[in-house]
Amino acid sequence: MKARQVGAILLIAGSGIVLNTSQAQQQMEMHGITRTDLQRHDLSIPGQEAVQTRVDFAPGAAFSMHRHPGEEIVYVLEGSIEYEVEGQPPQIINAGGVLFIPAMVPHAAKNVGNVTAAEVGTYVVEKGKPLVELVSEIR
Template sequence: MKTNQVVLILVLAGAAGFAASQTSGIRRNVIQKADVSVPGREAVVAKVEVDAGGSSGRHTHPGDEIAYILEGEGELLVDGEDPRRVKAGESYVIPAGTIHDAINSGKTPLRLVGVYVVDKGKPLATPAK
């Protein structure tokens, strides 16, 4: 088996395990993982979809989340901030370790591309207490 096939299998297996641990109504499909210029960090690019009425659940990331909304609308709840309405064509940045939740308040799926610059080897997301 070639190295790139092994890497693809590991990425898919990790994404499947991560997807199973998420709140229902959300799917994150990892598109790519790659090292970045900061030692011990990696970039994870994912396609994220939240069903109508669904939410991501309160969680954190071990690094920054940068997202661009492709379709739909919702509400971004960031601890310590007022709720923020977001819709297709907009973007947002969530700093590392910040507790947040995304709720799809629309009637169609909320689809976005998320880029996470995170600590290598840590879970992409951790449920908040």
């Protein structure tokens, strides 16, 4: 698996626009975010896989509302990242902190510090579905 590769196609909900992997990677990098796939494995549960990625955020970089087809377990490696999870107040997680995000729950992340922030995201998701789906701001 290539480093710095987005693990899935991003879909823009409601717009009908589909971004391919290279377009999605370019969009993230333009916004100061680099995603590196670390590993991907089938699980013993049929139709499920585990995906682990590292996401680096430049100071002030933000990833807009999105969701995943399964649970996300976040571990913040460096810096301070503010997470906005639908139905919860925003929370800042500092290096060493963790966060659990249920399947298909919209959420956003932003580096609120003045240094590069990084997280490891571990996903338990349905195999064959896009890992990330952007959520339209208009519902």
